[in-house]
Amino acid sequence: MLDITHEEWLRRAKALDLVGAHHIDGVDEGGGEATFAAVSPRDGQVLTQVADGGAEEVDVAVAAARRAFDSGPWPRLAPADRGRILLRIADLLEEHREELALTVSLEMGKPITDAYEIELRAVISTFRWYGQLADKLTDESPHTAPDALALVTREPTGVVGAVVPWNFPLTLAGWKVAPALAAGCTVVLKPSENSPLSALLLGRLATEAGLPPGVLNVVNGKGPVAGRALGLHPDVDVLAFTGSTAVGRHFLHYAADSNLKRVWLELGGKSPNIIFPDAPDLEKAAATAAWGIFFNQGEMCTAPSRLLVHSSIAGQVTDAIVARARELIVGDPLDPATEMGAMAGGRHLDRVLGHIETGLEEGARLRVGGGRTLAETGGSFLRPTVFDHVRPGMRLAREEIFGPVLSVLTFDDLDEAVRVANDTEYGLAAGLWTSDLSTAHQVARTLRAGTVWVNCYEEGDLTVPFGGMKQSGNGRDKSAHAIEKYTELKTTWIQL
The missing domain is CATH 3.40.605.10 (Aldehyde Dehydrogenase; Chain A, domain 1)
Structure with missing residues (x-):
């Protein structure tokens, strides 16, 4: 820079x-x-x-x-x-x-x-x-x-x-x-x-x-x-x-x-990001999950907005993401120190806030964020937001929010993870974290998404195609x- x-x-x-x-x-x-x-x-x-x-x-x-x-x-x-x-x-x-x-x-x-x-x-x-x-x-x-x-x-x-x-x-x-x-x-x-x-x-x-x-x-x-x-x-x-x-x-x-x-x-997309307990680096997986949902203010069709994490490690991973959200610098887009800028206008900010309110009404637990910030600037700024206790049928887990709002869901086995991941009208992208080569190939083949990232997210270059399946x-x-x-x-x- x-x-x-x-x-x-x-x-x-x-x-x-x-x-x-x-x-x-x-x-x-x-x-x-x-x-x-x-x-x-x-x-x-x-x-x-x-x-x-x-x-x-x-x-x-x-x-x-x-x-x-x-x-x-x-x-x-x-x-x-x-x-x-x-x-x-x-x-x-x-x-x-x-x-x-x-x-x-x-x-x-x-x-x-x-x-x-x-x-x-x-x-x-x-x-x-x-x-x-x-x-x-x-x-x-x-x-x-x-x-x-x-x-x-x-x-x-x-x-x-x-x-x-x-x-x-x-x-x-x-x-x-x-x-x-x-x-x-x-x-x-x-x-x-x-x-x-x-x-x-x-x-x-x-x-x-x-x-x-x-x-x-x-x-x-x-x-x-x-x-x-x-x-x-x-x-x-x-x-x-x-x-x-x-x-x-x-x-x-x-x-x-x-x-x-x-x-x-x-x-659009409602991309799942699946973290198995044998992920090669849980700290990196959590950090990448946080980066993926908060990058570009969450205004990403491929944003990993559904985090599917094994129940045995859900608390550890969610706590790490919440900690990162609390330290993220939200500020003036023209400040080089800013990590998350403004939402794309007041109407879009209100729309995202409406999704957050719906999540609370549905019974999801708000762990961090959930409201606007820096209102005195006249800008459209939102705090990084994380929900857990999210169920697959909630609108929070089904509708594209297009903002820095993460929904954390848990699973107990591979079949459940794939079933929940594919339970969406969208099919743009997905991520998975595992050290097992067979698991990586098996899950990547069964996920209905145009791009699947393994042990990473948002990686690639111009040599590979980009696009979606289903209603993506x-x-x-x-x-x-x-x-x-x-x-x-x-x-x-x-x-x-």
């Missing part, structure tokens, strides 16, 4: 030039008179006014993307040339890393240390990885009869609509934009209205890097208006969405009601498999 003090980050925040215009066809567009305020959850203050796009602005952006795909140079460039521009985008993101991290921290409350070291590292790596992959994708020539030649080629699908949330505004945008661009598609990106500013800066830097006009367009707006218009648009060929399961259902309806566009969904969605981000979402397979049969 750069050696920048709290005072210096505050000074730089005041000097930041935040632009809230759409970025369409390679230029900033103010749109109409409608705007909305970008409010920082760290203090409740307005950062700037943002152009509030609707169906008209989405039409303009999609038309630009359509022209760029149908008659522009991007899909027709040599893959190596596309890759070089993606690498240039990565270089510019690196050059503007401090500005981007500061923007993310201001608009959604992420601690500046995490924004700089984790969020920006991830998005830079994403564009670099797909830039390097662009010219390494291969087609097929299956063995057929001797008097024929068969070719199976991958072709870019067309115009991609990407709708991304506020918890990782740049990382999740990169996971969709970079592989779509590498495949030769054009993109209309709609960021969350809670985090539009970093995405707009990404769009401007991509144009500066040499991306042709119309290839990447960024349109602001509310989900029920701009997001709906993008989902229903007949000239959008693919829709990639990360967000709640409820909104994901809307996008499936939009596709059915329009042009049957492909819809790829990365949705479909398709995969990251890795070469992400290219599959943005390409069509074409068979050409040549009779010799």
Whole structure:
């Protein structure tokens, strides 16, 4: 991390030039008179006014993307040339890393240390990885009869609509934009209205890097208006969405009601983290469980929000997590010492507090936290919260809270652990801790989750795919498999 003090980050925040215009066809567009305020959850203050796009602005952006795909140079460039521009985008993101991290921290409350070291590292790596992959994708020539030649080629699908949330505004945008661009598609990106500013800066830097006009367009707006218009648009060929399961259902309806566009969904989670009594390091397991639920204020679709711990060690593990929660530094996101920043606004804070109240009404025991803090700042801060005596049927253990709230459940044997872990409508991720190789393989195979971590949590890199099962969605981000979402397979049969 750069050696920048709290005072210096505050000074730089005041000097930041935040632009809230759409970025369409390679230029900033103010749109109409409608705007909305970008409010920082760290203090409740307005950062700037943002152009509030609707169906008209989405039409303009999609038309630009359509022209760029149908008659522009991007899909027709040599893959190596596309890759070089993606690498240039990565270089510019690196050059503007401090500005981007500061923007993310201001608009959604992420601690500046995490924004700089984790969020920006991830998005830079994403564009670099797909830039390097662009010219390494291969087609097929299956063995057929001797008097024929068969070719199976991958072709870019067309115009991609990407709708991304506020918890990782740049990382999740990169996971969709970079592989779509590498495949030769054009993109209309709609960021969350809670985090539009970093995405707009990404769009401007991509144009500066040499991306042709119309290839990447960024349109602001509310989900029920701009997001709906993008989902229903007949000239959008693919829709990639990360967000709640409820909104994901809307996008499936939009596709059915329009042009049957492909819809790829990365949705919610209620991930189990199972600690067996033979875990190789109980202290590490407890520390990782605490980090996993409190990282990014618990605003993580993969957050290990259900801790399943063997009854023989439940007290020891829970006590360690409670102790860590009590010492965690909750504070100004712009303070490098802060470990947990602000929730993403007052409405979201109230929603999480409602889940906590429900947990108390259901009879779970509150061990630590449970209320807001630092209210005098005007920000949306919540204390790290741990419940034990949680039963599998409680809403606390079934509904995605999307906050720093841990539910501790106990089990007595392996079969019970797996049964409780899988007893959820979600299937995004899971973790397990054991020293027994057979247990690790057996449980990993039976857990219905897109990612299973063994003796760790939230580990991985861009070489492995990411996505969910059940109501956590479909398709995969990251890795070469992400290219599959943005390409069509074409068979050409040549009779010799």
